[in-house]
Structure formats: C-alpha cells, structure tokens
Amino acid sequence: MGSKRSDRREFLKRGVALAGGVTLGAAAKSASGQLEGPEAFIQGTDELVGYGKRSSYVTSVRIPHGGRASPDTFGLDFHIAAPLQDSVGVITPSSLHYMGTTRGSFVPDIDPEKHRLMIHGMVDNPLVFTMEELKRLPSVTRMHFIECAGNRANRRHRTVQETHGMTSCAEWTGVLLSTLLKEAGVQDGGDWIVAEGVENVVGASSIHMAKAMDDCIVCYGMNGEAVRPQQGFPLRLLVPGFEGILNVKWLRRIKVVDQFYMTYNDYGHLRQDSDDAALGMQIGPKSVITYPSGGQQLPGRGFYEVSGLAWSGGGAVARVEVTTDGGRSWVDAEIRGTAHPMAHTRFTFNWEWDGQECELQSRCTDVLGSVQPSRAQAIEYWTQRGQPARVKGQDNSIQPWRVESDGSVHNAIS
Amino acid sequence: MRFLRLLLPLPLMLGISVQAQSPTYGLGRTPSAEEIRAWDISISPTGEELPAGSGSVGEGSQLYLEKACAGCHGTTGTGGPAPRLVKRDAGPDAGPWALGRVLPIRAPYATAVWDFINRGMPLYQEGTLSADEVYALTAYLLFLNDVVEEGTVLDAQSLPKVEMPNRDTWAPLPEWWRPGMSRLPSYPY
Numbered sequence: 001m002g003s004k005r006s007d008r009r010e011f012l013k014r015g016v017a018l019a020g021g022v023t024l025g026a027a028a029k030s031a032s033g034q035l036e037g038p039e040a041f042i043q044g045t046d047e048l049v050g051y052g053k054r055s056s057y058v059t060s061v062r063i064p065h066g067g068r069a070s071p072d073t074f075g076l077d078f079h080i081a082a083p084l085q086d087s088v089g090v091i092t093p094s095s096l097h098y099m100g101t102t103r104g105s106f107v108p109d110i111d112p113e114k115h116r117l118m119i120h121g122m123v124d125n126p127l128v129f130t131m132e133e134l135k136r137l138p139s140v141t142r143m144h145f146i147e148c149a150g151n152r153a154n155r156r157h158r159t160v161q162e163t164h165g166m167t168s169c170a171e172w173t174g175v176l177l178s179t180l181l182k183e184a185g186v187q188d189g190g191d192w193i194v195a196e197g198v199e200n201v202v203g204a205s206s207i208h209m210a211k212a213m214d215d216c217i218v219c220y221g222m223n224g225e226a227v228r229p230q231q232g233f234p235l236r237l238l239v240p241g242f243e244g245i246l247n248v249k250w251l252r253r254i255k256v257v258d259q260f261y262m263t264y265n266d267y268g269h270l271r272q273d274s275d276d277a278a279l280g281m282q283i284g285p286k287s288v289i290t291y292p293s294g295g296q297q298l299p300g301r302g303f304y305e306v307s308g309l310a311w312s313g314g315g316a317v318a319r320v321e322v323t324t325d326g327g328r329s330w331v332d333a334e335i336r337g338t339a340h341p342m343a344h345t346r347f348t349f350n351w352e353w354d355g356q357e358c359e360l361q362s363r364c365t366d367v368l369g370s371v372q373p374s375r376a377q378a379i380e381y382w383t384q385r386g387q388p389a390r391v392k393g394q395d396n397s398i399q400p401w402r403v404e405s406d407g408s409v410h411n412a413i414s
Numbered sequence: 415m416r417f418l419r420l421l422l423p424l425p426l427m428l429g430i431s432v433q434a435q436s437p438t439y440g441l442g443r444t445p446s447a448e449e450i451r452a453w454d455i456s457i458s459p460t461g462e463e464l465p466a467g468s469g470s471v472g473e474g475s476q477l478y479l480e481k482a483c484a485g486c487h488g489t490t491g492t493g494g495p496a497p498r499l500v501k502r503d504a505g506p507d508a509g510p511w512a513l514g515r516v517l518p519i520r521a522p523y524a525t526a527v528w529d530f531i532n533r534g535m536p537l538y539q540e541g542t543l544s545a546d547e548v549y550a551l552t553a554y555l556l557f558l559n560d561v562v563e564e565g566t567v568l569d570a571q572s573l574p575k576v577e578m579p580n581r582d583t584w585a586p587l588p589e590w591w592r593p594g595m596s597r598l599p600s601y602p603y
Contacts, residue, residue, distance in 0.1 A: 127444065194456045204456060262523055264529065272584060370597075
C-alpha cells in the first residue's frame, strides 16, 4: 500500500510538471499527498466482470408481506414486499421488485428454447409462438408499475415497506398483446381473454377485451435484460394500471372467450360488491412519502428533500401535493423526471424542519382528475351513501407519517 | 342515408370487413386441434371444455384420503395447514358470503371447483389427477358442503347444472370499463 501511494505521488508530480501547473488546486492536493483513499478494494473476479453486484455496504432487502412466510412451510413463495424506503428514482431494481404469487407458488425454471405461447379460442388463426418469433415482432418499451391488491396500509405497519411495499415499477419490453390478437384475428363475441401461466398451480386470469386490445404487453424484457424468473421468465403479461394478479407470469396461453371465466385467479379475488369489484380492478391515484418514512430517523433540524412516489392506474400523475402540518395546508411538490402513464413518478419537496413534532402526507391527482383521498374522506363517501365504514376496492388513501421532536418517524394511521 | 341503408348490408355500411382477418407478420405456427385440446384446461361456467369421465361422492371420499388431500386440508376438510374445504357454521339463514372463503361453497359455478382441483392440486403433483378423479373429488367436496346429495355422480353434463348457492350473489368485473375511464366514474377518488 505504501509503495502504491508513493508511486501515485510521483505520477501526480510528473503530471503537474507536464501540464505546467495548470490549476492551483490540483497542485496543492498533489503536494500534500494526503487524499483519503478507499479503505479496501474489491478484487476483480470473472463473476463480477461478467455480472456485477451491489456494494456490501448496501443491504436493502425485500421482506415477506402480510403475515405469511415466504418461503412458507411448503417452500412456496407468496407475497414479498419491496424496500421503498431505500428507493431512489422510479425504477425498482429487478432483484428488489415486489413479488406476488397466486396462493403461493414455486418459481418455474423455464428453458426459453422450449417455451411456447399459444393464442387460441375465438380467433380465426390459432397461433403458437416461440420466444424467438415473439422477439421478431414489433416491440414496445414502457415504464409501468404493478401493484398487488394486498397493498393496504394499516396502523400496525411500521415502515413504508410494510404499508406500500407491494408495488414496484420497471421498464418493460415486449410485444403489445393487441399485435398478437390482431395476428390471430379475434372473432365477433370474443369479449374476454383467459391468460394462463405455467407455475405449479397454473394460475389464470380473465381480462376484458377492451383492456387486452388497449395497452397490455407480452413482456420478455425488464429493466434492460430478460424478465427475472420471479417476475415470469421468459414471458409475462403486463396489464398496465390494473390489479397485480392480472399480470400473469410464466405466460404460456391466451384463450379468447365469450365470457368472464371465473378461473383460478378470478375466484381468488371474487367480490361481493360491484363497487369493490370496479375499484379493485383499476388502481386509483396513490402516493406515499418514502423519505422521511416510518422507522427512519432524522439527525436534527435543518434542510431535507422530502421524497416520494406517486402513481395511478388511470394514467399519468398530473400533480402531487405535500403537507407538513397534517393536512391543514398543502403545497405542490416537484415532479422529478417524466410522469409516464401508469408508472411510478418521483416527487420531491424542499423542507426546512424546525425540530417540532409534525405530520407529513402526500396527495396525488391523476390526468383523469381523480384525487387521492384521506382515509376519512374515502370512508365518509361510503357512509353518506348508507354503506359500511371502510375504504372500498384497492386502498389508495393518503399515508400520514408523524415526525417527533427527537427526529424519529412513525406511521400515523389512527 | 336511409336510402343507402336499404340497399347495403349493415357490415358494409359500417366499413367492417366480413372476411376472416389475415395475419400481418406471418410468424408463429398453427397448432393442431390435438395440441389445443391438450393445453386447453380452462373450464367455462357452461362447462364446454369439460372432458369425458365421471366420479361419485363415494369415490371422492376414498380419493380424498388416498391422494393425501386430508394431510393438508384435514380429514374432515378443516384443521390442516391448507385452506379449509367445509363451510363455517353461520346459522340456517346465513347467505353464502357468511360461510367463509371456502372454494366448494363460495365458487359461483361448480365448474370453478373442478377447474381449481384439476390445475392446482394436489400440491407437488399438480396435473396428475385423472378426469374421473377430479369429477369424484368435486362431487365429494360439494357433498361435504351440502350442495349435492350423497348419491351424486358428476360428469361433463351434470357438473355445469349444479346450482351453487353463490351463483347470483357475486359482483362481476365492470364490463363498462373502457381505456381512459376512471375506475368508477361516480367516485371522485
């Protein structure tokens, strides 16, 4: 180490001499020779050259969600939540993307050479595609979030990973489902599709043709590489803005049918109330502050960039507002980057914390003009109509975080 | 306009092609009818995809033990680590939604019970049950929940006709939804 240091000093001296003392700063630093260097180096290996990995100092991980173990006693994975408290930007790294399976599942290990996608039922030309053929078709690349119907905060949750970790956002690449359906030729009366995966329970979902022909993507790419096995390698369906279970993974079959099929996944999410069914199918406008959020600790008063994520199944995020006084006054947050339709959108807010106890919240408005409600507003809407006091459908209510004077941050759902 | 309508068939007036659509890219191959049949395990509420075969309540009660269903779901359909298969006791006037999240009572169609067992059971050996065995297990589970009589034999004709108590008390997904609509137009949130 010592000899390396002196070599470096020699090099810097020569560099300065050759450059004729261009900048005073560089000359002063080289003269001192006391720059703080890294404490250790990562040895290059074939493995790291081939496929990199994150720093050992970065320890952010997913956790089982909803009180059921993953893996469970059978070795099945069920629901796994993404660490949104550590997220930056809008892409969820593929390794940290939330995971949901229907009733618990093993992750299939599929040879893409052998994988096939069949489109049949009420079509003029039933078709079977290889992965290679799918990749020859015109593709799209789009940012989209996926959110599980179980992403429902309660007052027992401590962190944003527990309250909101069952949503993630990735850049997805694949063929529009409409391209494949047009190629097969949908017949009159083919108003629904059944999409089916190859996991051990062969999960299948019914999706209305209006959505299937609009913006659904049969994806083979995720965040610049192949879709990960936990996300459906080699092929998954993306149903932008609709509840997570419709985004069938390990996709092998699409059948065009004349009616809702009440198949495996459909039964699992069967509703008694038609408002629940509608409000559960498409995700409403939603947002959450990820920093500062529950379980985090502010070191002291002063400047903070408050940061969070907003999204809506109704389209792009149009506006995000933030309150630091528990909802008495709201100010517009800044949208960072482009607000893509049905995608996580990063918002920030410059905040000077005075060291007093306070409550932070965020509120999303989407391009359709739908506004994220407080829990009380959503409940009041239904009780005024003689309905039970609860948030119907997918819960998109505002998440409050309480900052105490000691800088600790807590879930403030009452 | 009225004059034209008298002369032209409606599809032509609307500019709709009545010809079969032809592929644009010409990729992919046509599956054989046999291939489609082998893959097509989705059973509609009307049961048109149901295979030949049959099974009775009695055969189902034997299979429930032989196929190790009881190991995970309990010998009486409850008490195991897997979801319960018998309705909860909610009194004589209880509606189907008060009986628990129990497939063979909450499913609006008996075909959904058949489909679920056929594709998803038993754990680790999914897809190994014969059609006869799935009919028998479906019959047994429906019997356990007082949906069918003890002497029932189910097949492709009788299964779709079984009247489930939840047949008309569930909420369909909104068929009115179109791209660009909010999730429930009357709801501001």
